[in-house]
Amino acid sequence: MNIDLLVKNVQAFNTIKQKFEKKNVAISGEKFYYISAQELDSLNPEQVIEGNGRYMIPGLIDIHMHIESSMTTPTIFSKSVLPFGVTTVVADAHEMANVFGIDGLTEFMAADTEVDIFHAIPSSVPSTTPELETTGGIIGLAETAELLENPKIVCLGEAMNFKGIANEPESLIRQIIDLCREKRPTMPLEGHCPKIYGEDLAAFLYSGISSDHTHQFPDSLAEKIESGMFIQFQNKSITPENMAVIVDNNYYEFACIITDDVMADDLLKGHLNENLKKAVQAGLPLEQAIYMTTYTPARRMGFNDRGIIAPGKLADFILLEDLESFAIESVYKSGKRMYTKGDKVSYPAKIEEFPPSYLKSVKCRKLTAADLKIPVKTEKSSVRCNVIQKQEIGTFTERITKELPIKDGFLDWENSDCALLVVMERYGKNGNIAYALMEEPIKENGSIGTTWAHDHHNVMVMGTTSEALLKAQHELLAMQGGYVVVGEQETLAVCPLPIGGILSQAPIEELGTALQNVRQAMQQLGYKNMNEIMSFSTLSLPVSPAIKMTDKGMMNTRTQEFYPLVFPEDGVIG
Structure with missing residues (x-):
């Protein structure tokens, strides 16, 4: 029988036994044809690869x-x-x-x-x-x-x-x-x-x-x-x-x-x-x-047509140089070699x-300084607030209580150990703006903003000063979405995501470098987490424990009830 490819003397993964065995593997068209420890002399391969003890999975x-x-x-x-x-x-x-x-x-x-x-x-x-x-x-x-x-x-x-x-x-x-x-x-x-x-x-x-x-x-x-x-x-x-x-x-x-x-x-x-x-x-x-x-x-x-090296299954496989390092020598898809070690990715x-409208999807007004002044009707000099506390491992958050000062009738968040978190509706539907406080998410003055906000992907900015918050939000709007990190005086990093505010068609090397710069800038501000970007982007995920943000407010994700920013018995916002 004529076949397309014969891989000889390879250590093939036997899925049923969950072990490697020395085999000769024949491939016809897109599928595995015959796998045997015996020499396959009856087959006429168009191409032969000597396995030389390499591992096939x-x-x-x-x-x-x-x-x-x-x-x-x-x-x-x-x-x-x-x-x-x-x-x-x-x-x-x-x-x-x-x-x-x-x-x-x-x-x-x-x-x-x-x-x-x-x-x-x-x-x-x-x-x-x-x-x-x-x-x-x-x-x-x-x-x-x-x-x-x-x-x-x-x-x-x-x-x-x-x-x-x-x-x-x-x-x-x-x-x-x-x-x-x-x-x-x-x-x-x-x-x-x-x-x-x-x-x-x-x-x-x-x-x-x-x-x-x-x-x-x-x-x-x-x-x-x-x-x-x-x-x-x-x-x-x-x-x-x-x-x-x-x-x-x-x-x-x-x-x-x-x-x-x-x-x-x-x-x-x-x-x-x-x-x-x-x-x-x-x-x-x-x-x-x-x-x-x-x-x-x-x-x-x-x-049922893949995931195993067996007759009739898709010939999707990897050749490994060794098992300990899992070093990939080549990758085959449907019997065709798609990658060999040393190849550069070519696009x-x-x-x-995508439709032109996908590049103009962030329909959100610019924040103003007045938007960041939160009036509180109270006779007290300070009020108790519900505050989001992030963790340094994973994406879970907790609700804590903090006492914040009142100055001239406004919540003085800029002179506290809390940052202001703002979520703005960005689809042009209702113009919602919601506010929350976070306990010291960064150590230095600055701001972080994104439209990659799980899963609603509204505009989300967090910062320690009004100036930094405004700068981050304005830059996000100008580039139609992505990530931006602002320091006390200047923009530290940006990663534009112009397709819907969540995607880019830049080569992955360019995109990855831009995102790495964002990650490093977050670290520079003192944002701590095993995955800084995921941690920040999931502050808006209202199905992840225990308190998250949407454009409607700060939510208890289990009961789906919203927490007030200020305890009602202490004061009323507005």
């Missing part, structure tokens, strides 16, 4: 990720991740949908890519309800029904609204879940359920949702898995303690490794391959780490064309 499969987190577009993303061995992803483009609705998702799905990009139905657009946050688009029942007809849709994206899922049978998210179960009974329903235990966890699972990718902890990990939940480990959950739970209980079948969010600057260094290596360093055996980045994610999504001459 299936292409990596990332089933929960957001392309927009890399702040680039599908075409550029595809080119950027192939060198890291990623050949299939399931993208939940709810950021694009929050800005542009189903039209934005359609634009994403139309992109020409080398990596196979499947899509999830964005279930959380908005992440809560229109009464709690303003977004540019909404994915409701009609949009869900339309998307269910698209073959690129393989799952329901992360359902976030715990209250609506667990306690409100008539909520929109429950109706979306029910529609998916009716139209595609076996389609995976993905979940977002941080710090949920006991009966609350049971209620979440009872709805039909059966996975979680959020921050995991050893004390709840076993409970989730033994309750039937499939766990997707993102970077911050890949800890020795969590890996020990998997290893000690032989839970390999019930979990996988994902990326969720990889920023543009981190994408310069790696993607899912880096999380695989981190899992091994944290105690997961290498063979099981490969299994959990190829086979278990494929089965979770019903990809196509023509990339996605």
Whole structure:
């Protein structure tokens, strides 16, 4: 028989045994044809590669990720991740949908890519309800029904609204879940359920949702898995303690490794391959780490045509120089070599064309000095305020109480240890402005601003002085979105994201460098977190514990009630 490619004497990963074995691997067209320890003399290959003891594993499969987190577009993303061995992803483009609705998702799905990009139905657009946050688009029942007809849709994206899922049978998210179960009974329903235990966890699972990718902890990990939940480990959950739970209980079948969010600057260094290596360093055996980045994610999504080196399966594979360093020598997609060590990423001459309106989507007025003077009617010289306290690890926040001075009838936040956080509606719908205080998020005077504000992507600026806040907000508007960091006297860094305020079509090297400059400028101001940019961008995510901001106000994300800035018994704003 004539075949296209024969890889001889390679250490091929046997998925069933979860071990490497010396094999000869024949490929015909886009698929594996025959894998054998014997010489394949009966085959007539067009090309022969001598394995020389190199290691062959299936292409990596990332089933929960957001392309927009890399702040680039599908075409550029595809080119950027192939060198890291990623050949299939399931993208939940709810950021694009929050800005542009189903039209934005359609634009994403139309992109020409080398990596196979499947899509999830964005279930959380908005992440809560229109009464709690303003977004540019909404994915409701009609949009869900339309998307269910698209073959690129393989799952329901992360359902976030715990209250609506667990306690409100008539909520929109429950109706979306029910529609998916009716139209595609076996389609995976993905979940977002941080710090949920006991009966609350049971209620979440009872709805039909059966996975979680959020921050995991050893004390709840076993409970989730033994309750039937499939766990997707993102970077911050890949800890020795969590890996020990998997290893000690032989839970390999019930979990996988994902990326969720990889920023543009981190994408310069790696993607899912880096999380695989981190899992091994944290105690997961290498063979099981490969299994959990190829086979278990494929089965979770019903990809029965990939994730294993076997006859009839897609010939997506990686050749590794050695296992210890996981050094990639070459990457093949559908039997074709797409990358060899040393190749530079080359971008196509023509990339996605977005509608002109996507470049003029930030419709927000300029802040004025008067906007930052907060009047308080009170007889007291100071008032108690609800304040957001961020953490230095992860994206969780807490509510604390602080006493702030009153000066000439205004809240004197500039002479306190708090910064002012402002969220402004940017879609031209209502002009909302909401205010909050943060406990000393930065050590130096300055301001940080972005339109990449999970998930509503309104304009969000935080600063210690009015001057810095105004400068950051004005620069954001001028460049139609992105990130900006302002010091006491000057702008320290910018990263323009002109497509919807969340994306750029700059080469990933240029975009990544700009974002790295933003990260370093945040560090220069004294913003502390394991991921400064994600920490700041999720201050606006109203489904993440415990207190976050929308254009409607400062929200208790569990009860979905808004906190007043000033305690009512101390004073009234206005």
